[in-house]
Amino acid sequence: MYSFILGNESIKMALSVSAGGRVWRKFFKTFNFGPNSALKRFPTCTANGRLYSSSSDNVLVSKDEKSGIATVRMNNPPVNSLNSAMLVSLRSCFEELENDKSCRALILTSQKPKVFCAGLDILEIYRKSPDYVAQFWEKLQDMWLSLYGSRLVTMAAINGHSPAGGCLLSLACDYRIMAEGKFTIGLNETQLDLVAPFWLRQTMVDVIGYRQAEMALMIGALYTSNKALQLGLVDKLAPIEDVQTVAEEEVKNWLKIPDQARAITKMASRKPLLDELRKRKQEDIQTFRDETTRESVQISIQQYLEKLKAK
């Protein structure tokens, strides 16, 4: 019964041979997974199970064939900022892993310790045309939909700073292990005169609870690893050199749970937010485009960039 969840076709196969098929059939009917749902896509993995065909090296992927655990390393020096190319590579990597039937889990980390991800590349929203920022935002939405909606066990191995978009990536995963020490994580958007979108705010609420999230979002707080652990923003701390090993151990524990039951449970809890973003995608793009191209916001972004450079 508990075969891998690969896409709608294999689910149907599993259902047809299973004694409990009626229950699952009812479940899928009830939840009506949308067109972008990971659970609905048909697998397209290659015969030998190798994957990831990106021509760029800004995202490095390795997979342990025996355990089915893939490690995705962000590799966009100096700080793994999320520019358009990076967003496209991450999305395509997540989707290829999703469609690889031998893959069961992904660990997201940074190739360069000390900075997990510096968030959106601020230059992508500075003095750019409205059309450009609209396309950029859609790339972020699509990348997030593929990670947050993944059937895989997703684990963030946060081996360094993780502000804003770095925190967004972490929150989209199922579990977060962060490096001990002086590193920070949080949604600091308001400090840049930006407002985090509803879907990102909601993941913060879902992870740390309403009151703490409301406060953190309003003041654009960046928390140290210790404080983040205390708030539940991350689940575990490890010395920076052990973050990857601890993540692998944790994933192995998660993989003791049957894939199908775990993935269906995850999807049941995430589907409302996934659907909400799919429904309001264009509205969300327009808001981002209109807000970020406003002159007062552009001036704030310019000042923030100057502050960063002068550091």
Ligand SMILES: CCCCCCCC/C=C\C/C=C/C(=O)SCCNC(=O)CCNC(=O)[C@H](O)C(C)(C)COP(=O)(O)OP(=O)(O)OC[C@H]1O[C@@H](n2cnc3c(N)ncnc32)[C@H](O)[C@@H]1OP(=O)(O)O
């Ligand atoms: C109503 C709706 C309105 C819609 C609006 C929606 C807004 C979007 C909302 C949410 C999504 C997410 C948004 C974001 O992610 S915004 C980006 C926020 N990021 C940050 O604030 C982090 C800034 N960076 C840092 O704090 C540090 O760089 C660091 C702690 C990550 C690493 O420090 P360190 O190792 O010391 O490196 P440097 O600071 O020296 O940086 C090296 C180099 O890189 C440049 N840089 C850093 N971060 C960014 C970035 N995010 N984008 C572009 N460039 C960046 C930095 O300026 C240095 O450049 P150099 O001097 O030329 O070498």
